[in-house]
Amino acid sequence: GAVVSQHPSRVICKSGTSVKIECRSLDFQATTMFWYRQFPKQSLMLMATSNEGSKATYEQGVEKDKFLINHASLTLSTLTVTSAHPEDSSFYICSGRTGTEAFFGQGTRLTVV
């Protein structure tokens, strides 16, 4: 299957700072990428859908000013958590779509202290 690389795998940041998470499709071009958030022992919750070269579409209840998404190229999308707070601590996962199949990154464990 196609490979999606997500970086970093773990990050700890201080409350009030910003954190950027990168998602790269290594062997395919992802015109659409998705960002998910997963709480412990729960399912993946879609946060936003990003299309290359256009603004991301956020799901209801997701603060677009807090979770900035950039999809500048067909192989790279970034999620920036701005002014992070402890409640933003979670597992963030990106996904790139090729055709009908979606392939997921390894996830990023964000801990805000």
Added chain:
Amino acid sequence: QQQVKQSPQSLIVQKGGISIINCAYENTAFDYFPWYQQFPGKGPALLIAIRPDVSEKKEGRFTISFNKSAKQFSLHIMDSQPGDSATYFCAASGGGGFKTIFGAGTRLFVKA
């Protein structure tokens, strides 16, 4: 609302047994039904997927059964092994949109 309902929430199976996880969907526009396997601290990995034009798909020990009229599909893991212990998510997508809608997940534990 687009939903995918998954059961059971957790499952314990003896080694060598059959693990069965069930899902039901509401949106008849869905046309792609993947199953994902997730280990702790890792992203989901595509396990097997099916389209509604077939009733069954088998890949190794993993089989998807699909019932279009009932809007249900299930994952069967034959000869379950301790290494299969993970969380399994069913999902659905299609209908003109690109979102993948996930079920709640099933935590499978295979006893040695």
